[in-house]
Amino acid sequence: MTDHTIIRFEQVTKQYDNDPPVLNDVSFEIERGKFYTLLGPSGCGKTTILRLIAGFIEPSNGKIFINGKIVNDVPANKRQVNTVFQDYALFPHLNVYENVAFGLRIKKLKNNEIDRKVKEALRFVNLEGYEKREIKEMSGGQRQRVAIARAIVNEPEVILLDEPLSALDLKLRTEMQYELRELQRRLGITFIFVTHDQEEALAMSDEIFVLNNGNIEQSGTPTDIYDEPINRFVADFIGESNIVPGVMLKDFSVQFAGKTFECVDGGFDPNEAVEIVIRPEDLEITMPENGKLRVHVDSQLFRGVHYEISCNDQDGNEWLVHSTRKAIVGEEIGLTFDPEAIHVMRHGETEEEFDKRLEAYEEGSYEK
């Protein structure tokens, strides 16, 4: 734990009655001033983590620290965190100005100070001149901004965002992604963002926690998680992947689809059964005789930026290819890829073991 740590979970479990736990013995640290994303399918426990930090619910087990102090028993209204809710939860009986001023009025600030802060917060989210509007007169994107203004005006140390973009249309959502990221940089406040949208997570975050079934599967920077997924779930959830069974013959040599390939992974037992991942955009189409793999084109979809081509090899493995070049359905083509494109995953490896192995074989390769 360092001075930068602002929130720490220590073996936190949340369980309702006798149901299986929503969160299972989860530990992590959140550093000051970064943009974090909790990513996972619905029911994975990401919103539960958010509600635990906000103080709406208490953990069944374990400890939650904010600024080094245990906050298990501290109610929501005494915590220095503010939430942007999924449905925005703006007060329908108050206008935009009073919605933003709500927290400040509770703190009994002087009127001129409230006025200054509210106007500043509204300027921050580009809503100057909307003070007197009623909430029902605002569009979805504008409501979203009011909700953000209402949170930042209190100058919290952490802002929690619970899928705040899910109700917006695609274009507005992309726009708000840029705005949120920009806002976080300007304010320097820690953002904890919950989403089930992997593209959103990759685009916005400094750090991503991938959650599944109440556990953190993997945490790291977007590139780490995309390039080095720890297991099948993460590889599948983040982006498109080709996952096929293989055997690790020795370090830097892996066998799959009936052939042996050079790769950049190591630290496995000899002849260990593994799973290998190759991203569809790393596969390149060539003539059948030049390809490392010979495959049969099954179907093809035009996706705008690329063609999505689905192929099968002789062993029955399916290969998804993203290519700007068109293929012809029914023909045989060759696929080629770099050794770096192959990512090898060990069965049932935890994040800790994964990091250790990565460190060990990387050191080894430097000595060579």
Added chain:
Amino acid sequence: MKSKSRNFYLIPYVIWIALFVVMPILLVLYYSFFDIDGQFTLDNYKKFFTPVYLKMTFSSFWYAFLITLFTLLVAYPIAYLLTKTKHKQLLLLLIILPSWINLLLKAYAFIGIFGTYGAANSFLEVIGIGTKQILFTDFSFIFVSVYIFLPFMILPIFNALDELNPSLVDASNDLGASKWTTFLRVIFPLTIDGVKSGCQIVFIPALSLFMLTRLIAGNRVITLGTAIEQHFLVTQDWGMGATIAVFLIIAMVLIMILTGKRKRGIL
């Protein structure tokens, strides 16, 4: 063609309203201009502004106000707790259930309970306070009225609370508001429409209560409702009874306008 057929469907309702709403009001208005001998006169209206009737009007409003106030004070917490329970619809049904029983039966039941040898007095005897005059007091009148009107106040408030978006309460907590502040600034303002309809449903009938005033309050409380009953059934002065009824109708219309729903954005 379309609007014609729609008008056709409206006919039964128009007839209904004409026969059972408009006609009676016009009749009441018509009778209020005749004295006891059937002569056209404006004396009834003059008489209404004499101290006797003004006092009666005032006491009607006062008791109706007290009944509404206490009903609200009891109903709101019950409605609030109901929304927090697991089987809220079942519990709500149990609370509504007494309103299916005839009013007269309930009134007689309370005469039994509050009477000199009733259950309430035996209890007071046991805890050492001793027998008290409970029946025929302001207390018993308001108590029984509150009991009878309670379901009508709980229902609209319960519905308003049930529709309240729970994340608004979370948001208020999140912004630093304690539970009490959240209630004052978020929950109550957002359920005020339920409170208003509840108050309307209770206040208006409470203004013209007449049976309870005799059975429970022993005619010590004389309201406009009692006066109307007496004029029509005892003194046979239909004109004066109708005049009081006209004033009651005006009062009710005013209350409806004052507590009417103002359109506001409820998300």
